[in-house]
Amino acid sequence: MIDQPERIxxxxxxxxxxxxxxxxxxxxxPQHAARVVANLCRILAREAEAGATVARTLSGDLQELLGTEGNLKELVTALDAKLAEGDRAFEVAALPALRRNVEQRLDIAKPDYR
Amino acid sequence: MSPNYEELKAGLEAVLAAAGYRDLTVRVAGDASVGATRRTVFIDVNTDTNSIPAVAQVSSRASQLALPMTASDEAGLVNMAEDAGVPVASMLAASDDESLVGGPVVIARRVDGLTVPRHVLRSLAEIAGAGDALAAQCGAALARLHGVDLELVPESVPRMAEPTPAESYVAELHRLLDNLNHPHPVLRLGVNWLGRNLPDAPTHPSLVHGDFRNGNLVITPQGLGAVLDWELAHIGDPMEDLAYLCMRTWRFGQNDNVVGGFGSLEALQAAYEAEGGLWRQQAFAWWMTARTVWWGIGLAFQAWNFAEGRSSSIVHAASGRRVVELEYDLLNLIDEQGGL
Incomplete structure (x- = not known):
């Protein structure tokens, strides 16, 4: 069965x-807390709409960048470990994927920030 | 768990009694805020003859950002800043005995005025020139603070100046990032960039407030009424304070006004230099980048504390979705300084 209304x-x-x-x-x-929760509800609504696409894009970008497979958490952990080596050439290669991910997450978390 | 008001009242009365105040009672008026590193509570200190409006600030043991300064040395440092001409909330007492109120505490006189950033910005927008006037007062106050004789600074005030303040800070950011049990690749990239693009060192290190921003300033009709929250003070690069005040995150949407969302950089710089401060532009940009990384890590810590059950604050939970704002600012700041 499909319950209504839908999540978003x-x-x-x-x-x-x-x-x-x-x-x-x-x-x-209490008023501040209510504002914070209202904002979180809006973020989660946008995340329900676009979050899966953002995760898929990041996963594809990181698999290509790192030349390895894995779930998203494993890939992000591997990226972080690779960046910790401080290789500037790798950072330059990683930057487009990082920027794209930041902009996509920002569109979910705070769309009017850009 | 934070102590309730009855426990706070008893603990604060004990702190004040130990500081030499006699025959008094404390009335806890209510919580003012629960920040990243401490809880702030409004109180009244009542004696037979008068009532002193005051504020008690209890440091959180869960804070990973707190530096190891004692509360009593923090109070001494505030007195020192006051003597140098920095507007502060005068100290009444301080205690490092965590058994009294659940953490180290400082108690200061309450300065009436606005502190909530959006209220501050709304009020300043109503008066032409008020924002730049406040930026100038901030510049002058920081120059006076940065001129404090370091020989007088208490021993427990952290020294982040060896081999240079910037190198010391990069090491601290690495340490904080490594302590986060969650990967943050963009912040990692930022710390790497900072390490490769160190600014020139200041001619001499200074006493730095460490959290000088819109939200930690009491604004009165005369402008800057008091600088609050000294628990992150340390010895470091004076440009750190100036850059931090100008970070986008503390402009609260008023991005055209670089200084705290209320004033111009020109007003801040002119007043800082007029009061004897030396402005170093490259260091200013570098420190804005460094402090952006730091606050990104700070928000990530709040989220982690919530995720791990060390905090039940909904504000801390929401901080996890704010890290990306700092990441976005960070990438832009790196671009503005020539890129990777």
Missing amino acids: ELLQAMAATLTDTVVPASSGG
Whole structure:
């Protein structure tokens, strides 16, 4: 069975309820917490929409860069270990993939930042 | 667990009694904030004859960013800055006895004014020239701080100056990054870049505040009322403070105003130099990059603390999704300085 509303709609509704109902009715620390949670709901809604594509792109980029296979966590760990060697030529080769990933994650976390 | 208000009241009364205050009671008015490294609580110190509005700041044992300065030396250092002409919240007492309030604590007089960055920016925007005037006050205050005689600085204030402040800082960033049990390749790339592009060393190291930014400044109708949060102070490169104040993350969306989102770089630099400070542009850009990496690591630590159950703060949880902002700033800063 397929339950409604879907995940993204639910997260957007949660964000709207916090912003429109809870924030105006609260103050100080609780109000700040409500704002933070509302923002997290919006981030998770965007992540539900685009997160899989971002992960797939990164995984492909890193497999090509590192010449190895593995799950995303293994690939990112291998990239970090390789960067820790301080090889400038490798950093230059890695930079386009890093920048692309940063921009894609930023579009999820804070789209108006760029 | 943080102590509740009753436990705090009893602990703070003991701290003040040990500092020589007699026949007093403390009223805990409420939490002001829970930051990356400490909890800030509003209190009133009441005696038979008067009531002193004050603030108690309890350091967190969970903080990986905290430097090993004692609370009592931090209080001494604030007094020293005050003597040098830096506006501060005057110290009432300090204690390193963690049994009293759950961590080292400093208690200072409360300076009324705005501290929440967005409130500060809104208020300054209403008065023409107020932002640049505040930037100039910040420049002057930092020049006075950086001129403090290091012979007078307490022994426990960390020295991050050997062989140079920048090299020492890169080593510290490597250490912090290695201690994070989670890979952050972009920050790793940033630390590598910093190590290969070290700036010239300052003619002499200075006392550096270490967290001088919009959010740690009390803004009054007269401008800079007090500089708060001295727990990250250390001996280092004076340009570190100036660069940190100008990081994009502390502009809170007001990117045209490089200094804290409120003022111009020209106003900051002119006032700093007028007060005797030496401005080094290359070091300024390098330190902005270094502090961007540092705060990226700081946010990653907050997220890690949440993930590991050491923190239950939703703000710390959300920090994990903010690391990417610092990564984006970092890559842009490297580009602006000639790229890899």
